[in-house]
Amino acid sequence: MTDFWKDSPALAARLERVLAVIGETVDDRGFPLREAVAAAAESNGKLLRPALLLIGSSFGRGADPIRIEKLAAAIELLHVATLFHDDIIDEAPVRRGLPSLYASVGVKKAVLSGDWLFSRCFLLSSESAMPENAKGLARLIAAVCSAEISQDLSKFSYSASVRSYLRTIAGKTAALFSLALHAGATEAKAGAQVAQTLRRAGYDIGMAFQVIDDILDFESEEDVLRKPVGKDIAEGLCTLPLIYAIEADGPGMAAILAPGGSGGEPVSLEAAAAAAARAAELGGLDRARADARRFTTRAQREISRLPASTAREDLARLAERLLRRAY
Amino acid sequence: MTDFWKDSPALAARLERVLAVIGETVDDRGFPLREAVAAAAESNGKLLRPALLLIGSSFGRGADPIRIEKLAAAIELLHVATLFHDDIIDEAPVRRGLPSLYASVGVKKAVLSGDWLFSRCFLLSSESAMPENAKGLARLIAAVCSAEISQDLSKFSYSASVRSYLRTIAGKTAALFSLALHAGATEAKAGAQVAQTLRRAGYDIGMAFQVIDDILDFESEEDVLRKPVGKDIAEGLCTLPLIYAIEADGPGMAAILAPGGSGGEPVSLEAAAAAAARAAELGGLDRARADARRFTTRAQREISRLPASTAREDLARLAERLLRRAY
Numbered sequence: 001m002t003d004f005w006k007d008s009p010a011l012a013a014r015l016e017r018v019l020a021v022i023g024e025t026v027d028d029r030g031f032p033l034r035e036a037v038a039a040a041a042e043s044n045g046k047l048l049r050p051a052l053l054l055i056g057s058s059f060g061r062g063a064d065p066i067r068i069e070k071l072a073a074a075i076e077l078l079h080v081a082t083l084f085h086d087d088i089i090d091e092a093p094v095r096r097g098l099p100s101l102y103a104s105v106g107v108k109k110a111v112l113s114g115d116w117l118f119s120r121c122f123l124l125s126s127e128s129a130m131p132e133n134a135k136g137l138a139r140l141i142a143a144v145c146s147a148e149i150s151q152d153l154s155k156f157s158y159s160a161s162v163r164s165y166l167r168t169i170a171g172k173t174a175a176l177f178s179l180a181l182h183a184g185a186t187e188a189k190a191g192a193q194v195a196q197t198l199r200r201a202g203y204d205i206g207m208a209f210q211v212i213d214d215i216l217d218f219e220s221e222e223d224v225l226r227k228p229v230g231k232d233i234a235e236g237l238c239t240l241p242l243i244y245a246i247e248a249d250g251p252g253m254a255a256i257l258a259p260g261g262s263g264g265e266p267v268s269l270e271a272a273a274a275a276a277a278r279a280a281e282l283g284g285l286d287r288a289r290a291d292a293r294r295f296t297t298r299a300q301r302e303i304s305r306l307p308a309s310t311a312r313e314d315l316a317r318l319a320e321r322l323l324r325r326a327y
Numbered sequence: 328m329t330d331f332w333k334d335s336p337a338l339a340a341r342l343e344r345v346l347a348v349i350g351e352t353v354d355d356r357g358f359p360l361r362e363a364v365a366a367a368a369e370s371n372g373k374l375l376r377p378a379l380l381l382i383g384s385s386f387g388r389g390a391d392p393i394r395i396e397k398l399a400a401a402i403e404l405l406h407v408a409t410l411f412h413d414d415i416i417d418e419a420p421v422r423r424g425l426p427s428l429y430a431s432v433g434v435k436k437a438v439l440s441g442d443w444l445f446s447r448c449f450l451l452s453s454e455s456a457m458p459e460n461a462k463g464l465a466r467l468i469a470a471v472c473s474a475e476i477s478q479d480l481s482k483f484s485y486s487a488s489v490r491s492y493l494r495t496i497a498g499k500t501a502a503l504f505s506l507a508l509h510a511g512a513t514e515a516k517a518g519a520q521v522a523q524t525l526r527r528a529g530y531d532i533g534m535a536f537q538v539i540d541d542i543l544d545f546e547s548e549e550d551v552l553r554k555p556v557g558k559d560i561a562e563g564l565c566t567l568p569l570i571y572a573i574e575a576d577g578p579g580m581a582a583i584l585a586p587g588g589s590g591g592e593p594v595s596l597e598a599a600a601a602a603a604a605r606a607a608e609l610g611g612l613d614r615a616r617a618d619a620r621r622f623t624t625r626a627q628r629e630i631s632r633l634p635a636s637t638a639r640e641d642l643a644r645l646a647e648r649l650l651r652r653a654y
Contacts, residue, residue: 031473032480085442089435108416108479111438112472115412115445119468122449126462134461135453141446145439146358152435153359 004046008314018050021073050076056184058311063188070128077121084114133183147171155236169210177206204299211292214239215326218276230272240288245279296323331373335641345377348400368407377403383511385638390515397455404448411441460510474498482563496537504533531626538619541566542653545603557599567615572606623650
């Protein structure tokens with residue numbers, strides 16, 4: 001955490017306090033798995049979402065710092081709870097370089113730990129947020145679940161359109177980035193126009209972030225993201241670089257992804273890696289990278305409309321850094 | 328539903344409106360599995376928890392009926408969401424006589440459907456409840472998850488004490504009954520003393536309800552509860568009748584439950600049925616039934632302190648009926 005935020009020392013110091021709130025929230029003596037959950041919640045995430053909330057809150061003057069830090073902790077816990085359940089869904093052995101909670105404690109306890117964390121998150125948010133933001137958080141989880149299920153329903157068809165892809169990542173990623181910046185601003189009583197600008201910037205940063213994440217699946221060395229190249233493809237996901245590759249050469253990609261000709265079947269890790277390599281040759285990565293660049297440029301344009309401040313600089317730098325992960 | 332409440336026509340009419348709110352809440356066009364979730368949420372449950380909330384609200388005069396019906400729907404949806412996740416945890420093929428959601432749509436979608444429903448429930452409760460009750464609901468889910476995990480952690484040891492059993496069922500069942508009556512009362516601005524009396528009555532009704540549920544596992548015909556006799560025992564649970572049977576003849580019960588002598592192992596359905604039969608012979612069912620009777624008597628004493636009204640009669644009749652399931 002500290003390393004990622006070393007250029008923003010004031011923000012880093014506040015994130016340390018958010019981590020402390022996370023620790024206190026998870027340290028419920030009535031909950032038998034609090035240690036395993038605490039280890040996962042405090043592991044080496046970048047705390048992006050709480051950072052966005054804190055940045056958003058800096059654009060107002062009315063923020064009670066303790067309430068803001070609680071709400072920032074709630075947003076991170078919400079994210080961690082969805083990761084617990086995602087890892088069950090993906091049968092993921094590893095998360096952030098550690099065994100996933102699912103792998104350590106099994107399906108049952110991972111389901112219940114996620115539920116428990118959702119409830120702690122709602123409790124924190126109802127203690128710290130304005131009613132409108134507490135409702136926004138609840139709506140957001142519903143949207144995330146809808147997006148995840150839509151994605152799951154189309155698995156292995158490799159037939160997503162750019163439009164349906166963008167809708168899915170808007171629901172599962174950009175909406176939370178957007179909510180974090182906007183809720184921070186409204187909690188701190190920032191002006192309506194500033195809050196709207198932050199909402200749009202958060203959306204664009206989130207869209208770029210997810211496109212980049214999906215690009216990294218095509219090119220990462222295993223030791224960087226700690227997962228094999230083409231893992232998303234092997235899991236049946238049709239992300240942006242693959243969509244562009246299929247646009248460029250549908251029959252060629254189908255021959256790699258569904259050599260039997262039927263489709264709808266699981267794809268081997270080898271075939272997935274071959275598809276990833278071919279997608280790169282077909283320019284799918286370059287086109288996706290250009291889209292991520294475009295979302296980031298849009299975000300930067302929004303950010304430039306905000307009043308000048310350290311927070312504005314932090315946000316502009318963050319948007320650029322998240323993009324650079326795949327450059 | 329209608330049949331169970333036929334002696335309380337006014338309550339039955341309001342429960343129909345709660346069902347309508349449940350239907351509207353679940354009918355979110357953005358959610359791909361809304362039909363499967365709606366079928367489960369509207370299936371033939373007795374709507375006990377919303378009924379308790381409505382009864383509680385009848386002891387005040389300040390209730391906005393629409394808000395109360397929304398909160399009643401939220402409490403039922405919370406219950407349904409926990410059932411979705413319970414069925415994953417128990418790998419249950421059947422729920423309320425229909426294939427469980429888990430069995431129809433698989434683990435992944437059942438996890439996400441439960442999460443989605445939790446979020447809809449929080450949204451409804453933050454729209455309709457006083458902040459204190461919205462927080463109470465969040466705390467309650469945390470307590471339910473803690474109780475479920477504690478129960479899971481001690482599975483197959485068959486070594487629960489009466490005390491730990493009572494603590495578990497208080498967390499997983501009685502707390503919600505108690506909250507429903509109390510929240511109904513406070514939302515309707517009932518007096519503090521009436522609300523406290525309802526809270527205690529709800530707790531006792533919930534405790535009796537769960538003890539009776541656990542007794543039914545020892546004696547039900549398959550066609551009544553649609554599950555085999557001794558299913559809880561086969562799943563490693565040590566409920567009250569079994570605890571009493573082990574108190575009466577520990578070595579004898581151990582010989583049935585862990586013939587290899589080691590314990591901690593899964594138990595066959597045959598061994599579980601044999602253990603259930605032997606527990607009955609040892610008086611375990613009679614002692615558990617006496618406890619359920621005692622909780623119900625305590626509840627009736629609390630109920631008799633409430634101001635006379637149709638709601639008081641409904642509640643007294645309900646407590647007695649829930650007890651009679653195992654008489």
